[in-house]
Amino acid sequence: MAQIVVKNVKKMFGDFTAVRESSFTIEDGEFFMLLGPSGCGKTTTLRMIAGLELPTSGEIYLDGEEISQRPPSERDIAFVFQMFALYPHMNVRKNISYPLISQGMPRAAVKAKVEEVAGILGITDILDSPVGGLSGGDRQRVALGRAIVREPKAFMMDEPLGALDAEFREHMAEELRALHDRMGATTVYVTHDQLEAMQMGDKIVVMNNAVIEQFGTPQEIYDKPATMFVADFIGSPSMNFLPFKGKVQPGSEAVRLNGHDEAVPRLMEGAEGDLVFGVRPEHVFLSDASGYRAKVLAAEYLGTTQIVTLQSPNGELKARVDARQMVSPGETVGLEFRSPTVTLFDQSTGRALRSTLNDEVLNDG
Amino acid sequence: MSSFSVTEPTQRSKWIAGALVISYALITMIPLVWILLTGFKSPADAISYPPKVVFDPTLEGYVNLFTTRTRQTQEFLEANPPQNWADEIVRQYDMVIVGPSKFGERFMNSVIIGFGSTFLSIFLGTLAAYAFSRFKVPLKDDLLFFILSTRMMPPVAVAIPIFLMFRNLGLSDTHLGMILLYTGVNISLAVWLLKGFIDEIPREYEEAALIDGYTRFQAFYKVVLPQAATGIASTAIFCLIFAWNEYAFAVLLTSANAQTAPPFIPTIIGIGGLDWPAVAAGATIFLIPVMIFTILMRKHLLRGITFGAVRK
Numbered sequence: 001m002a003q004i005v006v007k008n009v010k011k012m013f014g015d016f017t018a019v020r021e022s023s024f025t026i027e028d029g030e031f032f033m034l035l036g037p038s039g040c041g042k043t044t045t046l047r048m049i050a051g052l053e054l055p056t057s058g059e060i061y062l063d064g065e066e067i068s069q070r071p072p073s074e075r076d077i078a079f080v081f082q083m084f085a086l087y088p089h090m091n092v093r094k095n096i097s098y099p100l101i102s103q104g105m106p107r108a109a110v111k112a113k114v115e116e117v118a119g120i121l122g123i124t125d126i127l128d129s130p131v132g133g134l135s136g137g138d139r140q141r142v143a144l145g146r147a148i149v150r151e152p153k154a155f156m157m158d159e160p161l162g163a164l165d166a167e168f169r170e171h172m173a174e175e176l177r178a179l180h181d182r183m184g185a186t187t188v189y190v191t192h193d194q195l196e197a198m199q200m201g202d203k204i205v206v207m208n209n210a211v212i213e214q215f216g217t218p219q220e221i222y223d224k225p226a227t228m229f230v231a232d233f234i235g236s237p238s239m240n241f242l243p244f245k246g247k248v249q250p251g252s253e254a255v256r257l258n259g260h261d262e263a264v265p266r267l268m269e270g271a272e273g274d275l276v277f278g279v280r281p282e283h284v285f286l287s288d289a290s291g292y293r294a295k296v297l298a299a300e301y302l303g304t305t306q307i308v309t310l311q312s313p314n315g316e317l318k319a320r321v322d323a324r325q326m327v328s329p330g331e332t333v334g335l336e337f338r339s340p341t342v343t344l345f346d347q348s349t350g351r352a353l354r355s356t357l358n359d360e361v362l363n364d365g
Numbered sequence: 366m367s368s369f370s371v372t373e374p375t376q377r378s379k380w381i382a383g384a385l386v387i388s389y390a391l392i393t394m395i396p397l398v399w400i401l402l403t404g405f406k407s408p409a410d411a412i413s414y415p416p417k418v419v420f421d422p423t424l425e426g427y428v429n430l431f432t433t434r435t436r437q438t439q440e441f442l443e444a445n446p447p448q449n450w451a452d453e454i455v456r457q458y459d460m461v462i463v464g465p466s467k468f469g470e471r472f473m474n475s476v477i478i479g480f481g482s483t484f485l486s487i488f489l490g491t492l493a494a495y496a497f498s499r500f501k502v503p504l505k506d507d508l509l510f511f512i513l514s515t516r517m518m519p520p521v522a523v524a525i526p527i528f529l530m531f532r533n534l535g536l537s538d539t540h541l542g543m544i545l546l547y548t549g550v551n552i553s554l555a556v557w558l559l560k561g562f563i564d565e566i567p568r569e570y571e572e573a574a575l576i577d578g579y580t581r582f583q584a585f586y587k588v589v590l591p592q593a594a595t596g597i598a599s600t601a602i603f604c605l606i607f608a609w610n611e612y613a614f615a616v617l618l619t620s621a622n623a624q625t626a627p628p629f630i631p632t633i634i635g636i637g638g639l640d641w642p643a644v645a646a647g648a649t650i651f652l653i654p655v656m657i658f659t660i661l662m663r664k665h666l667l668r669g670i671t672f673g674a675v676r677k
């Protein structure tokens with residue numbers, strides 16, 4: 001098991017930049033998520049760690065050893081593919097034992113090891129079946145078996161749940177996380193599904209357009225987004241952005257939103273011009289006492305909560321409120337925001353303004 | 366259950382389809398059956414008109430195919446009684462067997478050249494197709510077009526330059542020369558067909574093998590090759606059939622040493638003209654290797670032809 005350090009890694013395909021200089025550290029035993037929309041460079045980053053692509057520049061350290069230019073066979077990293085990539089001409093047992101055979105492990109030891117792994121994954125009964133007829137979940141387990149059987153230093157997983165149907169995904173996600181907790185193996189997991197990332201990850205890297213937008217724990221990324229992209233990408237529904245023109249000074253604790261003073265965490269930098277007031281739907285409250293008025297456009301009932309879509313003077317926004325609260329489309333309501341959670345963004349750069357809320361997180365990244 | 370189904374053919378259409386398939390099979394099989402039967406006819410039965418369907422089978426054609434014979438005087442024949450059944454057959458024409466014919470040798474030439482060139486085409490074709498499929502090859506599309514362009518005219522169109530080249534290189538009438546020639550003709554077909562098959566194999570299989578600790582070449586022959594077996598088998602059949610049946614170059618470039626069976630069979634001369642039963646016997650034997658090879662590969666061939674049509 002190992003720590004992985006990615007340092008200024010960059011990947012070009014011809015003139016196309018797949019990954020711009022990126023750096024992050026994956027601690028020993030962490031379940032690490034690479035999250036981003038498709039084409040953002042997350043899979044390329046994963047493949048560079050595994051050795052399936054060589055970085056154009058930069059270094060990758062596995063347990064302190066520089067491995068960025070080594071072939072995958074010399075890295076001791078396992079990889080679980082999205083389509084599983086089980087060898088179709090071999091049965092389950094041969095698939096799982098294949099990595100051991102390459103190491104020249106004696107036959108009896110291979111057999112014992114495969115049985116042990118099959119026991120962990122609960123696939124002992126299908127060991128001798130061909131992989132062709134297996135269900136998606138069993139294929140997934142075989143792919144995992146092939147990865148864990150040789151006890152590699154780290155696991156790479158490229159959207160391993162992407163090929164499963166929704167119902168089974170959740171179950172498999174739990175199984176994966178449980179397996180990780182049991183083995184304590186460093187795992188790097190690529191996904192475009194923010195819920196999956198939040199649910200399973202110890203740490204998340206959010207990538208967009210070949211750039212790392214933010215790197216932190218799920219809570220940090222959700223509560224203290226570093227950019228508008230992260231704020232928008234994480235959370236469903238995503239963060240509300242209320243654009244306004246204004247000027248803020250370091251130390252100010254409120255902004256003027258359409259003639260109303262709204263409290264914000266104390267700012268540590270100033271900005272002027274097109275700014276954005278960012279607040280999560282669950283931190284928006286309907287309150288008749290507030291002078292900031294908005295018109296209800298729609299309400300979606302979700303059981304315990306409801307999502308209310310509102311038209312405010314600063315644009316559309318959504319509020320997640322108690323389902324029992326009576327809201328009818330067309331009525332005008334007052335809005336309050338939970339001020340300690342508000343993030344201000346600079347519209348032109350998309351960056352969050354430094355405040356007492358996110359100072360620590362932004363210093364890290 | 367409804368009596369009418371869109372997907373399930375009706376009983377009547379099944380009958381019609383069956384009848385069509387059977388009649389087509391019969392039509393295509395008539396020449397083959399004709400050759401097979403003629404091989405067991407006597408020379409007189411073979412050319413009788415109207416053609417005989419019922420006749421006394423004899424192995425004369427096969428004996429004539431494999432032997433050379435000479436006419437002998439009555440005294441000699443009486444002094445030397447027939448040694449075996451083959452001898453007895455030729456005695457009815459006052460002849461004795463003096464030795465084996467060239468047919469066995471020509472047949473072996475066909476086997477060596479046919480299978481040799483097929484092996485070489487597949488070997489080189491698979492490697493080239495893999496490279497074209499997986500690697501960034503400079504001018505890839507142009508190279509592929511260039512390879513295909515060798516098929517854009519009949520190979521015989523360049524027979525004369527090839528004849529001259531072979532003469533200067535000392536390849537005329539050699540096994541190596543014919544193997545190289547047939548490989549040259551077949552390789553474009555092999556590269557194109559195999560590239561299609563290899564393109565269909567997901568790269569993840571090789572990547573999984575690389576991760577599992579194998580080298581690129583090990584990944585190629587342990588993971589890609591078994592997956593490409595279907596394509597290799599069907600390509601091999603096409604290559605073998607071409608090389609096996611090729612006539613024009615064989616006539617032009619081979620004679621005493623490396624002559625294959627196709628140009629040899631028509632030269633079998635009997636008493637008073639072509640010995641049709643011997644020719645038919647030669648053709649029958651000549652068909653066997655390709656037939657066996659195709660039957661062995663049949664399962665792959667059927668899958669190969671429909672490969673890629675349906676997503677697995």
